[in-house]
Amino acid sequence: xxxxxxxxxxxxxxxxxxxxxxxxxxxxxxxxxxxxxxxxxxxxxxxxxxxxxxxxxxxxxxxxxxxxxxxxxxxxxxxxxxxxxxxxxxxxxxxxxxxxxxxxxxxx
Amino acid sequence: xxxxxxxxxxxxxxxxxxxxxxxxxxxxxxxxxxxxxxxxxxxxxxxxxxxxxxxxxxxxxxxxxxxxxxxxxxxxxxxxxxxxxxxxxxxxxxxxxxxxxxxxxxxxxxxxxxxxxxxxxxxxxxxxxxxxxxxxxxxxxxxxxxxxxxxxxxxxxxxxxxxxxxxxxxxxxxxxxxxxxxxxxxxxxxxxxxxxxxxxxxxxxxxxxxxxxxxxxxxxxxxxxxxxxxxxxxxxxxxxxxxxxxxxxxxxxxxxxxxxxxxxxxxxxxxxxxxxxxxxxxxxxxxxxxxxxxxxxxxxxxxxxxxxxxxxxxxxxxxxxxxxxxxxxxxxxxxxxxxxxxxxxxxxxxxxxxxxxxxxxxxxxxxxxxxxxxxxxxxxxxxxxxxxxxxxxxxxxxxxxxxxxxxxxxxxxxxxxxxxxxxxxxxxxxxxxxxxxxxxxxxxxxxxxxxxxxxxxxxxxxxxxxxxxxxxxxxxxxxxxxxxxxx
Numbered sequence: 001x002x003x004x005x006x007x008x009x010x011x012x013x014x015x016x017x018x019x020x021x022x023x024x025x026x027x028x029x030x031x032x033x034x035x036x037x038x039x040x041x042x043x044x045x046x047x048x049x050x051x052x053x054x055x056x057x058x059x060x061x062x063x064x065x066x067x068x069x070x071x072x073x074x075x076x077x078x079x080x081x082x083x084x085x086x087x088x089x090x091x092x093x094x095x096x097x098x099x100x101x102x103x104x105x106x107x108x
Numbered sequence: 109x110x111x112x113x114x115x116x117x118x119x120x121x122x123x124x125x126x127x128x129x130x131x132x133x134x135x136x137x138x139x140x141x142x143x144x145x146x147x148x149x150x151x152x153x154x155x156x157x158x159x160x161x162x163x164x165x166x167x168x169x170x171x172x173x174x175x176x177x178x179x180x181x182x183x184x185x186x187x188x189x190x191x192x193x194x195x196x197x198x199x200x201x202x203x204x205x206x207x208x209x210x211x212x213x214x215x216x217x218x219x220x221x222x223x224x225x226x227x228x229x230x231x232x233x234x235x236x237x238x239x240x241x242x243x244x245x246x247x248x249x250x251x252x253x254x255x256x257x258x259x260x261x262x263x264x265x266x267x268x269x270x271x272x273x274x275x276x277x278x279x280x281x282x283x284x285x286x287x288x289x290x291x292x293x294x295x296x297x298x299x300x301x302x303x304x305x306x307x308x309x310x311x312x313x314x315x316x317x318x319x320x321x322x323x324x325x326x327x328x329x330x331x332x333x334x335x336x337x338x339x340x341x342x343x344x345x346x347x348x349x350x351x352x353x354x355x356x357x358x359x360x361x362x363x364x365x366x367x368x369x370x371x372x373x374x375x376x377x378x379x380x381x382x383x384x385x386x387x388x389x390x391x392x393x394x395x396x397x398x399x400x401x402x403x404x405x406x407x408x409x410x411x412x413x414x415x416x417x418x419x420x421x422x423x424x425x426x427x428x429x430x431x432x433x434x435x436x437x438x439x440x441x442x443x444x445x446x447x448x449x450x451x452x453x454x455x456x457x458x459x460x461x462x463x464x465x466x467x468x469x470x471x472x473x474x475x476x477x478x479x480x481x482x483x484x485x486x487x488x489x490x491x492x493x494x495x496x497x498x499x500x501x502x503x504x505x506x507x508x509x510x511x512x513x514x515x516x517x518x519x520x521x522x523x524x525x526x527x528x529x530x531x532x533x534x535x536x537x538x539x540x541x542x543x544x545x546x547x548x549x550x551x552x553x554x555x556x557x558x559x560x561x562x563x564x565x566x567x568x569x570x571x572x573x574x575x576x577x578x579x580x581x582x583x584x585x586x587x588x589x590x591x592x593x594x595x
Contacts, residue, residue, distance in 0.1 A: 043268065
């Protein structure tokens, strides 16, 4: 666990009590706060590597955080290639991490 | 002037520059449509918590928060301004008569079935801002290595700290608010490492110090960060860079090295520090693709060329904010105000612009100082080794890039991009483009690249799905019908 959401009671900006939102990440229920991005919820749930690259199979996760780099692509509710940093988490979102190999000769 | 045409202003981007432009155009009575790809106003500078998370004291996270609130409230309550959020401009078709047509998708980012809109505005104001430039270094593709902007967006927009033990590194004054945000969100910031050394900073900041007097607000802003750092005991070190990130599946440590004035690492000075996140920013890259799509000419140093009215080389098209000069929010707002006023039919000599014109001059001077003090220096490629990924999307290593360029002997960037694949991935060269250009120019030798091509041109400004491309657009949009897409 590395990334962490600041508990609202500790926050100097005096937030109202947050509403929880729960998604699943590769089938594992993961909770965040309403209004968070999928990237934020997944990160705070302890997952840093969101996908593996096609050629070298290297892990990638959130990098630019503002929709520029496309490193945080995930599948959301069956739709592939969604930038997790650009999409707010909705209750019940089903996130599947994408690990795409390069197309091979025997693929159908 | 053609009053009818000029009465209809489209603003792309709702950061400080775009908000100021929209407001100024409204004050002169133009009908305004303001587009932003986010579902919030404010851009990256005023990135804030969503409505779902109201907070009593959010203003302490921001500079100029009251300015933002008053701009936002004025525009959102104004029936003559149509604010459309979650709006992705994906193409602009040029026209000899004026700004051309602007193609927009409205709906969830990267979603399906978004609403397709087309605008043919009388005047177009482009305020698309900038994103961090992060130079490649060994391990920079590991999860746990973030841009400074990512750390900032997650801290201000979600109250999330990207790590527990964090180092902030790179160059420029932006490192300070990144560290402050991380610290405020609960991270332990082990240090802020500025690559430039004291002489460069002094050369940039000290000549004619009296010129800084008019930007006292900026100095107060910086002094506030320094005070914050002292309070949180965050060391600020000069002449050091993160030259490598280590880990298998995620970041575990970074190597810091002292660097020379041209950012060449000094061997023997390396020190490895265990961290779970590193936030890196070496400067900013203007988001030029829409201005280029609109036909705007660029300056030799790759910003949108504007005259004193913020008018570009294309009739009826204005550019404001970081795409004309990396100068910060105050300069962006002055430029926005000028462009909005003139796009709505006003003149540069009009009284309401006097203060903005003066402020623009002052803050441009500030921007030159930042560049002189903190700009990227030529020795940075010495951080790379043959295995270092340069193009993250296509996974092109420095060794492959150099070997392919050397064996082809080509001096054409277009040809080299095709043969190396660097910059051809899904981010369309946004992250690595300028670094790839600089590396290839080094390989090409003294005369550099010769075809005058840059990595900034992107015919489709944002990836869209084929099904959406095929759908029929709604007819031309007029600003009269209210439609507030913001939440």
